[in-house]
Amino acid sequence: MKYVEKAPHVDPVRMRHITDEALLAELGVTSIAEARPWRRPDPAWDGPATIEEADALIGAEVDFLDKGRGRSRLYGFHYLRWMTPLVHAYRETGDARYAAEWDRLFRQWYGTRDQVEGDWPGLDVIWYSLGVWARSMHVTRAMAELADEPALSDECWAMMMKTVLGGARWSAEEHDEFRHGNWQFVCAAELLHVATLFPELPEAPRWAEIGRARVLEHLELDVRADGGHHERSPGYHGMVLDAVHRVLALDPSFAEHPRVRAMHSWFASLVTSGGWIPHLQDSGVVWPAGALRRGAELGVRPEPGSHLLDASGYAIFRAGHLHTVINYGPYVGHELEPHSHHAALDFVLSGWGVPLAWEAGGPPSYDDPGYYDWYQATRGHNTILVPGEEYTEDRKAGLDLFHAGQHVDVFAGHHHGYSARHDRRIVFVRDEPSYWLVTDSIDADAVWQVHGLAPWKPHGSGYVTKNLLVVPLEAPDEVLHGNGPARIPDPATGTAEYGEIHSLGLRRADGRFTVALVPFTDDPPAVHLATVPPLASPQETSVPDHLRVAIGGIVDTVSASTWARADVREGWAADG
Template identity: 60%
Template sequence: MQYVEKPPHIDPVRMRHITDEDLLAATGTATVEELRRHLSTRTGPRPVFDVARWAAGMSGTETAAQAVAAADELLGTEVDFLDKGRGRSRLYGFHYLRWMSPLVSAYALTGDPAYAKEWDRLFGQWYDSRDHVAGDWPGLDVVWYSLGVWSRSSLITQALAVFGEEPALSREGWLRMVKTVLGGARWAAEEHDEFRQGNWQFACASELLHVAAVFPEFDEASGWAEVAKARILDHLELDVRADGGHHERSPGYHSMCVEAVQRAAVIGEQYLGWDLAAHPRVRAMHDWYVALVTPAGWIPHLQDSGLYWPAAHLLRGHYLLGDPGYEALARRWLTPEQLRGELAWLPPRPDGAPAPAPAPAGEPDSSSRTLDTSRYAVFRTGWEPDSLHTVVNYGPFVGHELEPHSHHAALDFVLSGWGVPLAWEAGGPPSYDDPGYYDWFQATRGHNTVLLPGEEFAADRDATCDTFAALPHVDVFAGHHHGYPKRHDRRIVFVRESPSYWLVTDEIEDGPEAVWQVHGRSPWSERAGGHANVRGPGLYVLPAEPEAVTGVLHGSGPSRIPDPSTRTAEYGEIHTLGLRQRAGTFTVGLFPYAEDPPAVRLRGGEVSLDGVVDAFSGHQWTRCDTGGVLLAAACWGPSLVHDGIALVEARGLVAADVTYQGGFAAVVDTDRCTELRVHAPGVTRLALNGVRLRPGLTVTLPSSGRWRLEAAADE
């Protein structure tokens, strides 16, 4: 049989059915009563992110009341732990036992023995059934696999600390809990004695370190800690990309690994004298959140991911790393009660320094950027709630221990504005057992890209970013992929300066029939040669050559829709607009609106909108008023010309952005030391990077890089 992890090594005595004698020998205690009393009354160490500390800080809040209500719903619940009707994948997740966690929280809040008694009953039933449960994933045990061991151990460790000597938790129930933690740690140390890529080992190694630190009484604890530390460092080196993203490129699984790293870093700081937070990849993993997160506080559900809200993880990142930008974003998105709850989880610093205080902090840089190794391009206009945001995917298909979490699309994008999605995608499924998992959520048709009817999208798509420019007036991404037998090129120009919009140009080799596709939050209605969502905020989708559209396709499918007011994302319906085209090259404008679609004229490479006329040609953009006066211009190539006049001249020009409205200013990117000349009527003297130069419009740029010029007054 082919096994997903190592071939089974579940020792029936050391792991599955540990005797009382073995447990006492492993901890150097004489009786079960002595061991329980010791673990229940010692002053430390406590579990990381201790639920007892959280309960003390949250007593009397609505959050606490909700936790108690969730526990009350479990009282008397009858559970069939062998029920395969839960689904092939969900059966494994059910045995993580996370659904029992409200009982621990409620007891910590109230001290009511009813919750400990219910835990005792349910956990005993699980323990009795665990040897009999069988899953339908070949070669993968439901109970003894990395994520199951990780999840149960982290929960049971909390439960042991909270219930302590509570009489409602029986002697046998307490013993079974300790033996489950001990057996799981022994299994994990053997399973993960060498590096294996993926989130399973990363999470499990973090919990192995946690058990080793919280239960130093176990005679094997120091050995577990060494194994765990080695694997965590392996993953930071080989499983986290240089830009901080986890190897699988999924925000959800990235967050699972961030949580593992945060847990390990706090353990190291609190108990082991190990400064894991100083590792540069730890900061990079938090910066990855900052790069991708929308101004409304959520990260799109890219690849197999739920929609993720990183505010709590950023607050913990500030606790570990002291980055004021993380704190500023967390405070922007968390309510006072949520902030109180997150701070309540954090332990006092071992050096006596306080946890994050409510001091003002500066928000991170809001520039557009690429995540070069994760292969996402991000455009943003700022951190305000109505700011526009774009993510373009140009990454590879990534494998996994069990099933890949990558989706079958490249050069696809998602857009948002006013706190909600504008161009959305299917995202991750409710469960990997969902019947639409393969033909909707992972499929090309669930994404905003180009479909070639009858062609399968190859896993080896060789997607590449050819051009990226982040300039004051425009952001530009251009790339190509070979996911189809015919090469697909796509260029997205995001006009940042109001009126803002996206212009998307696609080219398919040999010009076969293609369907240009976008998904919106509401249905589409025909409007003046294009289509607009029937409700705002939305998009007005306008092809540059409407006559090239040979058909319009509509559809719909499920997707999580974020609600910033509640920080939730329930499944709703997204609506597909497909434009069937036969042209080899086609351009589509996407014009965002809060309430009503704007009046736009798009023809060829010219856009007329809100009193300005924008022109696109080759590798440049210009903006004039309706009288033809040049207001601004930009290029993402070797020249910038308007009406036959070179606005910027330089050897090695990579990109440039010039404004004439309200005074002359320019941003220039070059790849070498070069002489630069600019067209600036009425200007006699320039300042370069703030340094006032001698009169003249020709300057020397001393090296490659980005340079800023502006008009300087004569003395």
């Protein structure tokens, strides 16, 4: 590979001290000074790693060409993140066995890397943006931690050096102009990092110029005005924000860029009382405490209460322990496969630090057999399904109304993902007893769907799951049940392992639904919905003229533009 074999003609190169003339000739230099790569805190290495994980790698036989890992996982395997527990273990124990094992595995990888073949058309397993980015992060940290360890051979050190420099040369050539997406964003940030590590290289100034230019372009063009990354996924937002933090450690002046601050505020808007962010789009559950701390250090003050992330297409309701995210944003393309899901006007609800109404979220791997028909599919989300119709990507979702009030918050929106337009209004009553009142209309035989953390059981005129009661205004024509996997956040452990979520589907031939969702901690309350007075012609409007919601001894009246309880009343502009 030309990017590996092209050697730097410079004296000195920042490396450990090497006297082997054959290695010096291979690198194209006459001498190498003793020095170490960057040792500053690195967000990419903040994750947990255990001695047990490192011990499991000792003596392990690895087939680097094994396509049985899966079409996408083969690429991720060659990021080499799975080897990093060896470096963590060496840092913790000083045991030379871990350095020797890194040496063995890395030399094996280096010797076979050009033989690896992937199944994504036109995408090389080794020479593509995410692989180059990730390996550079992991290898430079290994160089820093293992620099003084004799168990790491000079031969392996030279291979690591060539891997990093070859990746930088490839990145500078590949990313000579801006394009959207997390791939280029993180790769450009790492190119700037490598240029800073090795300033003696004649290529370093050009690498720094390209890396800096691309990062600035991404802050301007790939980060939305509200701070959200272009792809609208919290997981990928966190990935590019980690890359920004690496850049900030190199050049603190980036902290003055308004989009850097906005990126931290975006996370703060989405975080729940449990300390996690929902797995929207192709995301995992995100635990953003570190990012939020760094945001606070930059002077970021998150917007309190209910508000819009309008550029990203998310509405946020927040009151006490209850948190709501409503998705009304676009389907976003990608240079390989989009991370957007086939759903709009879907919502996730949480309370007391745990999910109430949940969704499928992102998959464990993009090779997962359920990726397309569960995780990405409409049926994995809390929205309307039209049986027999395919959901279109160009859904043209839009916001019709947003009201953040003292007693109630209101969202209304629409989308064209089906042949008929779907309209949804969500009224969130902030005053206790709090609840959500969801009204939907679509000219189709449709299924109103929500997912809970436990199987649904009948309760009065509604249905109950863990900590959530769902009560429809009118009985459905059919009740449907299902289930599927999803990550379930656990605030006590700060983890989100895969569990099972359970779907409740209410089918109506007229496509008209009015449903109350009532959270509870102990026993579900008695809830009753009724129209007052009865509608003369239900077809005339998608929102009942006046709806009475009785929860225990509390009675609310909700119309198209008002909410009232006893002597308290709040209004909003009626949506169109």
